[in-house]
Each structure stands twice: as C-alpha cells, then as structure tokens.
Amino acid sequence: MRIFLKVWRQATPRDRGGFVDYTAENISPDMSFLEMLDVVNESLIVKGQDPIAFDSDCREGICGTCGFLVGGVPHGPDPGTSVCQLHMRRFKDDDRLVLEPWRARAFPVLKDLVVDRSAFDRIIQAGGYTSVNVGGAQDANLILVAKTASDKAMDSAACIGCGACVAACKNASAALFTSAKVAHLAFLPQGQPERATRVVAMVERHDAEGFGSCSNEGECEAVCPKEIPITNIAHMNREYLRAMLVTRD
Amino acid sequence: MPSRFRRVLSSSVGTKLLMGLTGAALFVYMLLHLAGNALILAGEDVFNEYSHMLISNPLILPIELGLLAVFLLHVYKAVTMWMSNRAARPVGYLKKELAGHTSRKSLSSSTMIGSGLFILGFVVIHVKQFKFGTFYQVTDSTVRDLYQTEIEVFQNPFWVTVYVLATLLVGLHLRHGFASAFQSLGLDHPLYTRRLTALGVLFALLIGVGLAVIPVWVYFRY
Incomplete structure (x- = not known):
C-alpha cells in the first residue's frame, strides 16, 4: 500500500x-x-x-x-x-x-503529535481517589456491591484518559473524562465518603485547566475508544446538583 | 448570595444547569405563547378578549419581569459560555470531520449561538411591534384591539418573512435545546432519554411551524 x-x-x-x-x-x-x-x-x-x-x-x-x-x-x-x-x-x-495533534488550550503541543495531558492528572489529583483510611484489607464479600452497580462502575472506569473526548469536542471540554472518573467512584461504597467534595473539586479543576463546557452533542462518546457514554455527564451533573443542594460539607 | 452558591453557578457544570433551567422555563413560555397566539385563528373577538385578560391581570407585570430576567440570564450565560468555550481551543484543526457513530451533533446543536442571537434581536423588534406597538381600541370599549395591530404588521411581506424565519429558528433552537436541557440537568435514563430526544423534535416542529403559520395566515387572509 x-x-x-x-x-x-x-x-x-x-x-x-x-x-x-x-x-x-x-x-x-x-x-x-x-x-x-x-x-x-x-x-x-x-x-x-x-x-x-x-x-x-x-x-x-x-x-x-x-x-x-x-x-x-x-x-x-x-x-x-x-x-x-x-x-x-x-x-x-x-x-x-x-x-x-489534539487541539485544546489545556493540551499544549509538546512536539509533533504529542500533547501535554497532565491537565487530566491534575483533575484526578483534585479528587479522583478516596483518601479515607479504612485500615487493613477486609474479608472478601464483607462490603456487598450489587452486580449492577459494579458493572456500571466498571463501564465508567474503563476510561483510559487518552483525551480523544477533548479533541473531538467543539468546546474542548473534558466533561466526559471528568464525569467518567466521578461516576465510577459514585457507584461504589468506597466512593461515598467524599462523594460531594470530589465532584465539586474535580469540576473546579476541570474549569481551571481551561477546558470548555459540555454542549451535549456526544461527539466525545462517538470517538471514545472505550465507548464511554455521555450518560456519565448527566450523572456528574446530578452529583454536582446533589453536592450543591443537599450536602452540607 | 453566599460565595459557594456563586462559585457553583459560575462553574462549567453550574452554567449548564442554569442554561437548562432557564431554557426549560422559556420552553414552557413558548408553549403558552403558541397556544395564546393561535387564538387569532379563532377570530377577532376571542383574540382581543384573551389579550385583554392578560394585560388587565395585575400579576402580569411581575410575571413579565420574571420572564425578562430568565431570558436575560439565559442569554448572558450563553454568550459568556460561548466565549470561554472558544477560548478553550485557541488553535483549530486543519481538517475536522463529524464523528458520526452515536454522535447527536446536528445542524441545530452546532448553530445554538447563532440561532439564539438572531432570536434575541428578533424578540426586541417583536416586543416593540406588539407590546409597545400601535395602540388601537375596540370601538365602544376599553379593550385594546391587538388584532388590528397584528393585521397591520403582517400586511408587510418583509415582516412576514422575518417572523417566519425567526419562528423557524426558534424551532431549530429547540430541536437541540429541549433534550439537551434534560441532559444538563442530569435527568437521564435509558427508559426515556431517547423518547425525550424524539419529543424534542416534535415540540420543535410544533412550536417552530405553529408560530410561523400565524403571520402567513394573516398575510393571506387580509
């Protein structure tokens, strides 16, 4: 060829x-x-x-x-x-x-087709983890997780953070990435303690990095190599509303 | 306003929540506006009676001010969001294709700012022509003859064209806006999301075409 x-x-x-x-x-x-x-x-x-x-x-x-x-x-x-x-x-x-290369203010080109995606790392650093000390490893099956919840969490966690969603979005929004990382923890018991502070901190970091906002077109979902759906973004918005109106911490 | 509240509403997600809420309120208004205006098809008396009932209601002023506030908030948030979204990609692509596959990108979704700004300009003219337009009075009564004003405006083919264009653009705006508002508000479910998108197309057609019919009808009737 x-x-x-x-x-x-x-x-x-x-x-x-x-x-x-x-x-x-x-x-x-x-x-x-x-x-x-x-x-x-x-x-x-x-x-x-x-x-x-x-x-x-x-x-x-x-x-x-x-x-x-x-x-x-x-x-x-x-x-x-x-x-x-x-x-x-x-x-x-x-x-x-x-x-x-991916084009976004938050993804500066380093060389040729290589861009700096450390903005994603900083979104994770803002809250994409659990920091509560839970002691030693528990017995298996001590914390029961429904099959549907674990499946959904895994679907969201399948995000590999490649940045294609940002590249495809007309607004260079990282809403799909951020929402997948918010959602996979929100589905699981381990994600509950910092559920509200997590979503607010990650969205704030997302904005501070210079990503745009979501226009609900779904171009991100269509190019995602892991086919992460934009239902995650609706989920993130729900989490955000909940954090804003319900949670007191 | 507490600072947390302000911080939240100025974030990208909070902005979308506000856009969704104000958009939904404006959509409900458009439905009522269509229903009310369609009364012109029922004739002079019914239409004037309806408009008199609206303007003689003491609650009309607070409702109008509320509507204005919602409208302006929607416009303000849309414009600032559009500007920051543009700033998020300072260098564009040489070649960018539609992703296809599951994407919902449409003519409607990619022209929201354009159709929105056109509607903004139109609303100013529209309010000036009708609410603050020529005041006729129904003979032997205090009732405003809005019917007469409407006939006067739509005698002019130029205004008929502008109104048809604007109302069709409202439909185009709603084609994406309706379903998008639910997604922004986090109202998403495998059971109804697809139906909502279809319903959005239906409402877009109903409101867009429904409102466009009125000036055309008046033009050809008189």
Whole structure:
C-alpha cells in the first residue's frame, strides 16, 4: 500500500509548527497505524531527518497513551478503537490522510503529535481517589456491591484518559473524562465518603485547566475508544446538583 | 448570595444547569405563547378578549419581569459560555470531520449561538411591534384591539418573512435545546432519554411551524 500523509510537525512547544507531506510506501494492510508511522520514521532516520514524534505504549488499545486525529477524527474512523488498534486495511491504496495533534488550550503541543495531558492528572489529583483510611484489607464479600452497580462502575472506569473526548469536542471540554472518573467512584461504597467534595473539586479543576463546557452533542462518546457514554455527564451533573443542594460539607 | 452558591453557578457544570433551567422555563413560555397566539385563528373577538385578560391581570407585570430576567440570564450565560468555550481551543484543526457513530451533533446543536442571537434581536423588534406597538381600541370599549395591530404588521411581506424565519429558528433552537436541557440537568435514563430526544423534535416542529403559520395566515387572509 501507499499512503499520502500530511503531518503536523512542531519541534518544540514554542515553535509555530506546520504541516509536512510524507509518502508512506510499502505498507502492509495488516500493519497498525502506528506501525505504518514506524516505517515512515525509519525512512526519515535513514535520511538523517527528525522522526515524527507520537505517543504510544501498550499498542493494545488499553493504556490510553496514543492518540491523534486521523483524517479529521480522533483515533481515526473506526468506532471504539484507539489509533494503535486502527489497521491499514481500513484505508485504500493512495489515500490522503491528515494527522493532527489534539487541539485544546489545556493540551499544549509538546512536539509533533504529542500533547501535554497532565491537565487530566491534575483533575484526578483534585479528587479522583478516596483518601479515607479504612485500615487493613477486609474479608472478601464483607462490603456487598450489587452486580449492577459494579458493572456500571466498571463501564465508567474503563476510561483510559487518552483525551480523544477533548479533541473531538467543539468546546474542548473534558466533561466526559471528568464525569467518567466521578461516576465510577459514585457507584461504589468506597466512593461515598467524599462523594460531594470530589465532584465539586474535580469540576473546579476541570474549569481551571481551561477546558470548555459540555454542549451535549456526544461527539466525545462517538470517538471514545472505550465507548464511554455521555450518560456519565448527566450523572456528574446530578452529583454536582446533589453536592450543591443537599450536602452540607 | 453566599460565595459557594456563586462559585457553583459560575462553574462549567453550574452554567449548564442554569442554561437548562432557564431554557426549560422559556420552553414552557413558548408553549403558552403558541397556544395564546393561535387564538387569532379563532377570530377577532376571542383574540382581543384573551389579550385583554392578560394585560388587565395585575400579576402580569411581575410575571413579565420574571420572564425578562430568565431570558436575560439565559442569554448572558450563553454568550459568556460561548466565549470561554472558544477560548478553550485557541488553535483549530486543519481538517475536522463529524464523528458520526452515536454522535447527536446536528445542524441545530452546532448553530445554538447563532440561532439564539438572531432570536434575541428578533424578540426586541417583536416586543416593540406588539407590546409597545400601535395602540388601537375596540370601538365602544376599553379593550385594546391587538388584532388590528397584528393585521397591520403582517400586511408587510418583509415582516412576514422575518417572523417566519425567526419562528423557524426558534424551532431549530429547540430541536437541540429541549433534550439537551434534560441532559444538563442530569435527568437521564435509558427508559426515556431517547423518547425525550424524539419529543424534542416534535415540540420543535410544533412550536417552530405553529408560530410561523400565524403571520402567513394573516398575510393571506387580509
């Protein structure tokens, strides 16, 4: 296969950056998208040029490290798929693809397709954990959790924090990420002690990082590699209302 | 106002809650407004009687002021939110496609600020033309002949066009706004969320087309 790429190149965070055209030759349809970029990078290295920087780690679609826009869609055209699990057989010979980094004020570009997603870490640091000391490990099944609750909590906890939701949202909102992290704890007994302070602190951090607000369009849900639904956002809003009107701490 | 309350309402989620609440209130108003205005189809006497009943009610002033406050809050929050949302992405994309799949993005959802600002401008003209418009009196009575005012305005094809456009934009605004308000208020359930979206389309058509019919009807009748 041969693919024509238009890739965002930016040497440093302060560099202006711009698009550069590359041709990926001799690509096997069985390669993943990142393997195709590896091939391009090898040819760049041989020519003595700087390879295209992109994030990746597990390449199994479970770690949330990789991600950029392929042809105008975060993680590319396949639903429920991170870019490392996108395969070249999805494309046709001589396709032209634009590769761009996530764009958001809260996600500054570090280099090429790599952005700084530490804003997500700071949202978690604001409250996405439990800090109550509960002593030693309890006997199994001592705290009963309904199957439905544990399933729902797991569905929300499946968020890998890749940032595609922010990239897809016209407002660069991180509402889907934040809500998934609020919801997975809100479903479980372990999340109850700090339930109200958690949601308020995480939403405040979300806003302070410069993310926008949710317009309920669901573009985030459609590109999410873990298919986290925006029902989480409604849940977060409920939690927020509850924290505001009911809780006294 | 306690500072916690203010802090909460100025956050991104609190802003959406306010947008949802004020939007829902304005939606209820639009339903009543449509029902009331549709009385013009029932003829001169019924319509003037209805409008007289409204303006002669001592509660009308506080209700109008409340409605104005809700409207202005909706507009203020929408504009400030739109500006901060734009600031959240200072550098745009070269190529951005619709995500498709489960996305609910529509013409309606991507034009909320545009349709909203048009409606804002329209409401100013509309209130000036009717509430503060030419005052006719029904012969031998103190009742205002609003029917006459309405006929006068809608003799002009320019105003008919503006009103049809504006009311259709209200419908477009509601197409996204109705279901979106429930989501913003956290009212979401597998049992009814999809039905609410369908209901939103229905209400958008009812209010948008329903209100657009009135000026067209008056224009062709007189």
